[in-house]
Amino acid sequence: xxxxxxxxxxxxxxxxxxxxxxxxxxxxxxxxxxxxxxxxxxxxxxxxxxxxxxxxxxxxxxxxxxxxxxxxxxxxxxxxxxxxxxxxxxxxxxxxxxxxxxxxxxxxxxxxxxxxxxxxxxxxxxxxxxxxxxxxxxxxxxxxxxxxxxxxxxxxxxxxxxxxxxxxxxxxxxxxxxxxxxxxxxxxxxxxxxxxxxxxxxxxxxxxxxxxxxxxxxxxxxxxxxxxxxxxxxxxxxxxxxxxxxxxxxxxxxxxxxxxxxxxxxxxxxxxxxxxxxxxxxxxxxxxxxxxxxxxxxxxxxxxxxxxxxxxxxxxxxxxxxxxxxxxxxxxxxxxxxxxxxxxxxxxxxxxxxxxxxxxxxxxxxxxxxxxxxxxxxxxxxxxxxxxxxxxxxxxxxxxxxxxxxxxxxxxxxxxxxxxxxxxxxxxxxxxxxxxxxxxxxxxxxxxxxxxxxxxxxxxxxxxxxxxxxxxxxxxxxxxxxxxxxxxxxxxx
Amino acid sequence: xxxxxxxxxxxxxxxxxxxxxxxxxxxxxxxxxxxxxxxxxxxxxxxxxxxxxxxxxxxxxxxxxxxxxxxxxxxxxxxxxxxxxxxxxxxxxxxxxxxxxxxxxxxxxxxxxxxxxxxxxxxxxxxxxxxxxxxxxxxxxxxxxxxxxxxxxxxxxxxxxxxxxxxxxxxxxxxxxxxxxxxxxxxxxxxxxxxxxxxxxxxxxxxxxxxxxxxxxxxxxxxxxxxxxxxxxxxxxxxxxxxxxxxxxxxxxxxxxxxxxxxxxxxxxxxxxxxxxxxxxxxxxxxxxxxxxxxxxxxxxxxxxxxxxxxxxxxxxxxxxxxxxxxxxxxxxxxxxxxxxxxxxxxxxxxxxxxxxxxxxxxxxxxxxxxxxxxxxxxxxxxxxxxxxxxxxxxxxxxxxxxxxxxxxxxxxxxxxxxxxxxxxxxxxxxxxxxxxxxxxxxxxxxxxxxxxxxxxxxxxxxxxxxxxxxxxxxxxxxxxxxxxxxxxx
Numbered sequence: 003x004x005x006x007x008x009x010x011x012x013x014x015x016x017x018x019x020x021x022x023x024x025x026x027x028x029x030x031x032x033x034x035x036x037x038x039x040x041x042x043x044x045x046x047x048x049x050x051x052x053x054x055x056x057x058x059x060x061x062x063x064x065x066x067x068x069x070x071x072x073x074x075x076x077x078x079x080x081x082x083x084x085x086x087x088x089x090x091x092x093x094x095x096x097x098x099x100x101x102x103x104x105x106x107x108x109x110x111x112x113x114x115x116x117x118x119x120x121x122x123x124x125x126x127x128x129x130x131x132x133x134x135x136x137x138x139x140x141x142x143x144x145x146x147x148x149x150x151x152x153x154x155x156x157x158x159x160x161x162x163x164x165x166x167x168x169x170x171x172x173x174x175x176x177x178x179x180x181x182x183x184x185x186x187x188x189x190x191x192x193x194x195x196x197x198x199x200x201x202x203x204x205x206x207x208x209x210x211x212x213x214x215x216x217x218x219x220x221x222x223x224x225x226x227x228x229x230x231x232x233x234x235x236x237x238x239x240x241x242x243x244x245x246x247x248x249x250x251x252x253x254x255x256x257x258x259x260x261x262x263x264x265x266x267x268x269x270x271x272x273x274x275x276x277x278x279x280x281x282x283x284x285x286x287x288x289x290x291x292x293x294x295x296x297x298x299x300x301x302x303x304x305x306x307x308x309x310x311x312x313x314x315x316x317x318x319x320x321x322x323x324x325x326x327x328x329x330x331x332x333x334x335x336x337x338x339x340x341x342x343x344x345x346x347x348x349x350x351x352x353x354x355x356x357x358x359x360x361x362x363x364x365x366x367x368x369x370x371x372x373x374x375x376x377x378x379x380x381x382x383x384x385x386x387x388x389x390x391x392x393x394x395x396x397x398x399x400x401x402x403x404x405x406x407x408x409x410x411x412x413x414x415x416x417x418x419x420x421x422x423x424x425x426x427x428x429x430x431x432x433x434x435x436x437x438x439x440x441x442x443x444x445x446x447x448x449x450x451x452x453x454x455x456x457x458x459x460x461x462x463x464x465x466x467x468x469x470x471x472x473x474x475x476x477x478x479x480x481x482x483x484x485x486x487x488x489x490x491x492x493x494x495x
Numbered sequence: 496x497x498x499x500x501x502x503x504x505x506x507x508x509x510x511x512x513x514x515x516x517x518x519x520x521x522x523x524x525x526x527x528x529x530x531x532x533x534x535x536x537x538x539x540x541x542x543x544x545x546x547x548x549x550x551x552x553x554x555x556x557x558x559x560x561x562x563x564x565x566x567x568x569x570x571x572x573x574x575x576x577x578x579x580x581x582x583x584x585x586x587x588x589x590x591x592x593x594x595x596x597x598x599x600x601x602x603x604x605x606x607x608x609x610x611x612x613x614x615x616x617x618x619x620x621x622x623x624x625x626x627x628x629x630x631x632x633x634x635x636x637x638x639x640x641x642x643x644x645x646x647x648x649x650x651x652x653x654x655x656x657x658x659x660x661x662x663x664x665x666x667x668x669x670x671x672x673x674x675x676x677x678x679x680x681x682x683x684x685x686x687x688x689x690x691x692x693x694x695x696x697x698x699x700x701x702x703x704x705x706x707x708x709x710x711x712x713x714x715x716x717x718x719x720x721x722x723x724x725x726x727x728x729x730x731x732x733x734x735x736x737x738x739x740x741x742x743x744x745x746x747x748x749x750x751x752x753x754x755x756x757x758x759x760x761x762x763x764x765x766x767x768x769x770x771x772x773x774x775x776x777x778x779x780x781x782x783x784x785x786x787x788x789x790x791x792x793x794x795x796x797x798x799x800x801x802x803x804x805x806x807x808x809x810x811x812x813x814x815x816x817x818x819x820x821x822x823x824x825x826x827x828x829x830x831x832x833x834x835x836x837x838x839x840x841x842x843x844x845x846x847x848x849x850x851x852x853x854x855x856x857x858x859x860x861x862x863x864x865x866x867x868x869x870x871x872x873x874x875x876x877x878x879x880x881x882x883x884x885x886x887x888x889x890x891x892x893x894x895x896x897x898x899x900x901x902x903x904x905x906x907x908x909x910x911x912x913x914x915x916x917x918x919x920x921x922x923x924x925x926x927x928x929x930x931x932x933x934x935x936x937x938x939x940x941x942x943x944x945x946x947x948x949x950x951x952x953x954x955x956x957x958x959x960x961x962x963x964x965x966x967x968x969x970x971x972x973x974x975x976x977x978x979x980x981x982x983x984x985x
Contacts, residue, residue, distance in 0.1 A: 083544075084544070085542075085543065085544045092543065092544075094543070099543065102543070104542070104543070104544070105537055105542065106537050106542075108544060203546060204544070204545070204546050205544040205545075206544055207543040207544045208543075208544065208785075210784075211784035211785050212784035238548065239546060239548060240546050240548075240785075241546065241547070241548055241549065241785060241786050241787050242546075242784075242785065242787065319781060320781075320784055322779075323576050323578060323588055323779070323781065326578060326580070326586065326587035326588055327541050327543070327585060327586045327587050329580060329582075329587060331582045331585075331640070332540065332541070332582075332585050332640075333542070343582070347580055367779065370578075370779035370780075370781050371777055371779060372777045372778075372779070375779075375780075375781070379781060
């Protein structure tokens, strides 16, 4: 069996038992990347030599009988909006950070490194994580491994496609309104957004600070749990990181949650939901029913229509502020010709940012302007509280909430680029999770007739990732979706 | 209404650097006069991905100052982002407090030449300072940015428009400085930019038809960095407002012209327009999502309030009433908290506030001034001074010997008792020994004694002097005096 067909847990065990070397694991993945990435374009930068040195160091430590970390020798990809001080660029897929090298490692990168993971490269994304297709990258779109004419979803499309195509077993991404779960669904992998505050944001280049959260990608629930184990926990450098204890996610994973009450919100099965996606998701719910779970119809009255409007005010307002620092003065891109300082600011930002980023900066700037603040930002915060209350009330009656992750399967490249609103509606089922700060996961639950993956979204209350993973695992054990590989990956095996 | 009746109405914004070891949101040290951009890190440089972490010490100092200004500490305060583009502000927003500051509704009592005044404090809030921009002189088309100061904790104190003269403006800002230094909240070295004053000046014009007061347009003078320039700039602005108003009574009103921002040229003694109302910024304030709100524990606030030391003005008055000190001495001894603490410890230990203040005023303060040192640097503690004072009080040594011992204490660091013992400086009060000395002096100076008996009172002093000299300065003068008086009188 090829290394690329192994899960992260399998690779980890094989390395620790010295059946496989970290070097072999890295070489297997690097070879797959060399073969596949010219077609998929999941990576913005790679550093094979550095990865080989890291893997060799892990092997030496194992040979010397030293204790190694949770992810010793396991190859991993990192979304390119997380800082790495290893000399690779951190671009956020934006021209405006051209030439910038982060002088420090993000908390997550520190954690992965400390646990022995071997970072193979930085993955593509929508510029500054703004988008749902990875088409808003200044460095070109990533392709969906199941159909190269389709998008992988976004914004963490590079990480999702890299895992789906088996170039790497695991990856990390960031999720502001669905940017892990939606590409996971469209690429047929497991993607998880932990509770806000579960994983430190230190070193994650901010898009919308009150919504951004880092989370794992894997082909299995166990792999997602393994990555979460490595990156979760309090970090004093992020004031919003919460000092809650981190349970042993892997130890409890096989224990089913019983009895299990599943909330099925009416709002997640409404207008705009693709019929095939609905059918596949309902079949998944039936699997849970067979396992003894109760399906309970619930209402989340503020959590679809209002959620999108609220999200695009909160997220763009925070983005307009977070992205103010890219001005050509201190680092990154600076326009070459300018008359004076103001002209330099304007040209730098006009040339450095892509259209979608500019659109969101303008929306957010408008929403925060004096005279509009109360009508937009303040109102959005009030609705956000109502959305949170929707979920608080729901979680008094049910253990989790389920529905489709995305209303449609992967769409064609270019299909929605001319219609921002249609693109925004890709996130209609995912944004409320970020607004409510709760935990969510997308796991593969089947395919459309055309062979495109469909994702099941499961949401649970804050800091219940252990239960969320166990609930996901209950379904995964009954199905074999995790074993399916896109043809492009099979051909190389 | 005549221009002479216009009442200056002034509110003052004061910014001061808090005395913390590190910056507000990162571990960089706060230092002045060091190599540019040598006290910076990704956080204060506003690099992509960084997050602020609130400096607990800065919050504590801010709350201490707010409490000393009699402010209410609300149960909830939050941080906000204030947006503007400038190269000395790497994030292009400043983390500040907008509508829910950590201290509100306080006051500060001041002493002016026209008597005591109470100045209301609108709010006290914490924010980060920006860096410094140096513009190339003469034709250079670039500027140099130094970000060492970026992220330095800054306390903003906004007064009510209760200040009505240039003198009050000066005295108020001086009193704020004294208070901040006294509390250890800030060093307030104005040359280093640790304290900046921004008076907002307007003249009250009397009431409109509805009985609402009318004003001349408000002018804010930015970044005044000496008390003298505060007084001069306010004087200048009051006169300028009067002139403008007299030239155009109908047009020169707050209603019509709003607020403008002005700079101050200290060398020329004039203010100049920087920004008019039309160019006012929209700062797009919104709550800082990277920080958690400040929700102080009530018990902690109560403890903080209890730990605020007695303020200089109150302590000065107490020294006058409780210890009977002259106003001037009380003022000198309370100007600095450490000096006041030193004095009070000596006064309590000796149970002689008067003697302690004499020693402080004549000896301790003289040495501090001569050596240009703070009382903490004095090689003598309050207990040491108290021991010396007690030795004089008990008659072990006399006052003159005491002054000598004081100098020796400073030079050697030894205790007073030790010096007196080692050098045999203790005066004798043994009356039989002294009587013997006096007998010898009278025998040797019979003529002088006769002079005294003949009515020449000054002769007594000479006999005192001779007796003291004969004792080597160690005889207790009170005992010598008594024996001499008995012998000559008898």
